[in-house]
Amino acid sequence: MRIKDLFLKLTNPKAYQAGMELITELKKDAADAQKVKALIDQGAALRLTDPESGTDAPMLAVLKDRADLLQLMIDKKIDLNRRYASVNAIFGNVSANTLLDWSIASRHACAKMLIECGADINQQRPGNYTFLMETSYMSYNKDSLALAHLMIARGATVWERDDKGMTALHHAARGGHDGLVKALLDKDAELINMVDKNDETPLMTLFKHPYVADTNYQPHLDLEKDLAKVAVLLIARGADLTVRNKQGKTALDLAQANNHNEIAVMIEAGIAAQIKKTPKGPQP
Numbered sequence: 001m002r003i004k005d006l007f008l009k010l011t012n013p014k015a016y017q018a019g020m021e022l023i024t025e026l027k028k029d030a031a032d033a034q035k036v037k038a039l040i041d042q043g044a045a046l047r048l049t050d051p052e053s054g055t056d057a058p059m060l061a062v063l064k065d066r067a068d069l070l071q072l073m074i075d076k077k078i079d080l081n082r083r084y085a086s087v088n089a090i091f092g093n094v095s096a097n098t099l100l101d102w103s104i105a106s107r108h109a110c111a112k113m114l115i116e117c118g119a120d121i122n123q124q125r126p127g128n129y130t131f132l133m134e135t136s137y138m139s140y141n142k143d144s145l146a147l148a149h150l151m152i153a154r155g156a157t158v159w160e161r162d163d164k165g166m167t168a169l170h171h172a173a174r175g176g177h178d179g180l181v182k183a184l185l186d187k188d189a190e191l192i193n194m195v196d197k198n199d200e201t202p203l204m205t206l207f208k209h210p211y212v213a214d215t216n217y218q219p220h221l222d223l224e225k226d227l228a229k230v231a232v233l234l235i236a237r238g239a240d241l242t243v244r245n246k247q248g249k250t251a252l253d254l255a256q257a258n259n260h261n262e263i264a265v266m267i268e269a270g271i272a273a274q275i276k277k278t279p280k281g282p283q284p
Contacts, residue, residue, distance in 0.1 A: 002049055012045070019045035019057070026060035026069065027053075036069050046073050059084065062102050067109035070099075080119040098123065104131050108143035112150065121156045127163040132156040136168045136184075139175035148172070148180055158187045165196035166205070173202040176226040178233050185237055193240045203239040203251045206230055207258040224262060231263045235270040242271075 009016040022044040025031050040046070046057045055063065058078055061070040074080070083096035100119045103111040115121055121131050132151050138144035148168075152158070158168050169191040172180045181202075184191060193201050206227055235241070244250055249257070252271070255264040 004047075005049055008045055008048065015043050015045045016048065018042045019048035022046075022057050023048065023050045023055075023060065026057055026064065026066075031064065031066065031069060033068055033072075037072055040072050040076060046076060046078055058099055059102070062099050062107055062110045065103070065107040065110055067113045070110050070113055074113070074117050080114055080117060081123065100131060101125070104134055104147070105138070105144075108147060111147055115147065115150055115154060121151045121154060122160075128160060129162045130157070130160050130168065132158065132168045133160070133162055133166070133171045136172035136175055136180060139172055139177040139180050145175075145177055145180060149183060152183050152187060158184050158191060159194075161194075161196075165198075167191055167194055167196075167202070169194070169202045170196055170200075170205045173206045173230055173234065174208045176206075176223065176230060178226070178229040181230050181233055185233075189237070192234065192237055193243070195243065195245075198247075199243070199245045201239060201243050201251070203231065203234045203241075204243070204245060204249075204254055206234075206251075206263070207254045207260060224260065227260065228263050228266065231266050235266065239270075241267060241274060 005016070008019075018039050022036065022039040025035055025039065027050070044057070049056050050060070058070060058073050061067075061073060080100075081098055083098055098119070100111060100114050100121070100123075103114060123131075125131070132148060135144040135148035135151065139148055156168075161167055169181065169184045172184055191202070195201055196205070239251070241251055245254075252264060252267045255261075255267055
């Protein structure tokens with residue numbers, strides 16, 4: 001037992017007992033919301049740690065993706081940005097996760113609530129991999145896409161780079177959703193030609209799509225058309241088509257190498273249009 005929990009047990013046994021009952025209820029597969037509310041109203045200690053799992057009440061609500069129960073605790077002004085020692089290898093053995101860390105990837109109802117209630121969406125994370133980058137990368141998932149748009153609306157920084165030098169726009173481009181790419185460019189147009197550590201622009205990372213067989217991909221099943229829409233948008237917004245990565249490849253080279261023939265044709269047309277617009281030097 002933690003020293004703080006032992007101290008609470010000795011000094012406020014009612015809060016301790018209600019807190020332990022709350023943890024027991026929250027660990028059930030279908031926790032009773034009315035019982036949870038009653039215990040919270042009785043003054044249950046919300047930060048009491050379960051001696052078996054090391055989790056507390058807010059964490060248990062998130063792990064069950066019970067946004068309704070989490071809201072009851074948020075109403076009691078819990079610290080939304082409290083960092084917990086990692087208790088599960090699934091989360092990468094990071095030493096200090098927050099509730100948003102545990103919810104952002106797959107517990108979308110809780111993630112949405114945390115963001116809407118003021119959780120820090122720009123908090124420092126391992127590898128400088130922001131929450132916006134994660135949801136942008138997974139934007140083929142409709143819930144992740146919605147979270148990305150919500151974070152942009154809530155002021156998420158869009159110009160941060162992860163440890164590979166990639167911005168949220170790089171991740172959104174290969175996520176294949178043109179609406180999100182547009183939202184990011186509307187926030188900061190200069191993102192369009194930022195290069196990662198492999199000297200690749202967002203257009204060039206388009207061909208590294210993270211597609212998996214996911215039923216949440218239903219809103220846009222035709223992958224090639226989705227990527228083509230992103231390519232058209234990036235080219236129209238001024239993507240530099242002459243950039244070469246560290247392997248000496250351009251966006252056109254990468255499109256052709258990955259058999260994205262339709263996109264290759266678009267890039268060729270974009271190159272021709274850019275050449276046409278280039279002012280000619282003085283005639284001899």
